Amino acid sequence: xxxxxxxxxxxxxxxxxxxxxxxxxxxxxxxxxxxxxxxxxxxxxxxxxxxxxxxxxxxxxxxxxxxxxxxxxxxxxxxxxxxxxxxxxxxxxxxxxxxxxxxxxxxxxxxxxxxxxxxxxxxxxxxxxxxxxxxxxxxxxxxxxxxxxxxxxxxxxxxxxxxxxxxxxxxxxxxxxxxxxxxxxxxxxxxxxxxxxxxxxxxxxxxxxxxxxxxx
Amino acid sequence: xxxxxxxxxxxxxxxxxxxxxxxxxxxxxxxxxxxxxxxxxxxxxxxxxxxxxxxxxxxxxxxxxxxxxxxxxxxxxxxxxxxxxxxxxxxxxxxxxxxxxxxxxxxxxxxxxxxxxxxxxxxxxxxxxxxxxxxxxxxxxxxxxxxxxxxxxxxxxxxxxxxxxxxxxxxxxxxxxxxxxxxxxxxxxxxxxxxxxxxxxxxxxxxxxxxxxxxx
DNA sequence: AGCCAATGTTGACAATGACAACTTAGAGGA
DNA sequence: TCCTCTAAGTTGTCATTGTCAACATTGGCT
Numbered sequence: 001x002x003x004x005x006x007x008x009x010x011x012x013x014x015x016x017x018x019x020x021x022x023x024x025x026x027x028x029x030x031x032x033x034x035x036x037x038x039x040x041x042x043x044x045x046x047x048x049x050x051x052x053x054x055x056x057x058x059x060x061x062x063x064x065x066x067x068x069x070x071x072x073x074x075x076x077x078x079x080x081x082x083x084x085x086x087x088x089x090x091x092x093x094x095x096x097x098x099x100x101x102x103x104x105x106x107x108x109x110x111x112x113x114x115x116x117x118x119x120x121x122x123x124x125x126x127x128x129x130x131x132x133x134x135x136x137x138x139x140x141x142x143x144x145x146x147x148x149x150x151x152x153x154x155x156x157x158x159x160x161x162x163x164x165x166x167x168x169x170x171x172x173x174x175x176x177x178x179x180x181x182x183x184x185x186x187x188x189x190x191x192x193x194x195x196x197x198x199x200x201x202x203x204x205x206x207x208x209x210x211x212x213x214x215x216x
Numbered sequence: 217x218x219x220x221x222x223x224x225x226x227x228x229x230x231x232x233x234x235x236x237x238x239x240x241x242x243x244x245x246x247x248x249x250x251x252x253x254x255x256x257x258x259x260x261x262x263x264x265x266x267x268x269x270x271x272x273x274x275x276x277x278x279x280x281x282x283x284x285x286x287x288x289x290x291x292x293x294x295x296x297x298x299x300x301x302x303x304x305x306x307x308x309x310x311x312x313x314x315x316x317x318x319x320x321x322x323x324x325x326x327x328x329x330x331x332x333x334x335x336x337x338x339x340x341x342x343x344x345x346x347x348x349x350x351x352x353x354x355x356x357x358x359x360x361x362x363x364x365x366x367x368x369x370x371x372x373x374x375x376x377x378x379x380x381x382x383x384x385x386x387x388x389x390x391x392x393x394x395x396x397x398x399x400x401x402x403x404x405x406x407x408x409x410x411x412x413x414x415x416x417x418x419x420x421x422x423x424x425x426x427x428x429x430x431x432x
Numbered sequence: 433a434g435c436c437a438a439t440g441t442t443g444a445c446a447a448t449g450a451c452a453a454c455t456t457a458g459a460g461g462a
Numbered sequence: 463t464c465c466t467c468t469a470a471g472t473t474g475t476c477a478t479t480g481t482c483a484a485c486a487t488t489g490g491c492t
Binding site: 036120155204 | 252328338379388
């Protein structure tokens, strides 16, 4: 009884947190976005979550493990963006591609530091855990699916298997990185501008750079 | 005379190193490529250069300052790749673009960790020093020049000022990042494969993704 | 010859990642 | 109902690291 009272009175002060794992991740993201991945300290995350400095080690083997988890969640978001685009524009692969790309970009604008975590190599590529590898592979695959659909529907030109996918992925990934790195400050600051940019580049990607009279 | 003898006898043991600044940078790059940017310690770099742990502070205000310098040199390399391509294929903007892009990619394959430093946001975007900002802007500008040349020559289609440049930059930058992140392991492992990939994507960039009968 | 400013060195401190030893509490069996 | 076992948190500690301050060295300039 006494226990229950205590629990109701100050639920945040329980010895056992409940689901510290998620709490740590959610505490970490704002800090990450505020100070950048290099400056993020595990102890600070612990403090933000209201636990002692060593508590995280009960849930993450490593500082890297926490970061990997955050990155993996980022990839999951991208995967979902692809799926959403596919469902929304059935039978219009070009539009699917544009929408998925824009989803990709919007995510990066809102969580640039998380994006850096995903793409920036802070996490050793070779040594990255299975979770991350799985998530990133899945994200890639959902983009491949869209492009594949377009090729099979005859909307995209026929080309060596991955060629088109890689081109599409490279472009959206590149633009995302440029935005996340702040190289496009002034051009892509808010969601509206990013949408416009995304559509613009998609146009170029679909129709090419060459002048009409120079096309083969 | 005595001095000269001493200098010849043990040149590495001089109290004054001579040009420690460069030596530190050159010592840092292999370490960086070996262990990744996160694991790089300034003390380790100092030891590799044969000086004490605080010596670097006579040449770099900060650990970040050293990293920025390395990144800046990377951008300079990219700039040179652009210029080289322009000189080599005068009057063929498309080929200039392809060559510059391949140069970009080759650099990234050989120094992926340096590339991460340049693109990955380890260095705070807003707080990055002038040197870095200057170098990256210059690199961008040399790419813009190539595309501009193509537009003016009527080879590329006319489009809002930066649109084409941004598309080209995004694609090459994206592919470079994918390679550097190790996401294309097995597809782009050596220079030859990277060249092939670069040419392939350039093809798609120039001609577009759409099937012939779908073009406007 | 002698001074001085640039360049290196040693020593110290706080922050951090990581581990070990100890504590708590809540779930499930006797 | 009570007991115990273990997952989850805590405190303490250590090595590493970035950074600064105080001291040492030396080569060039007067």
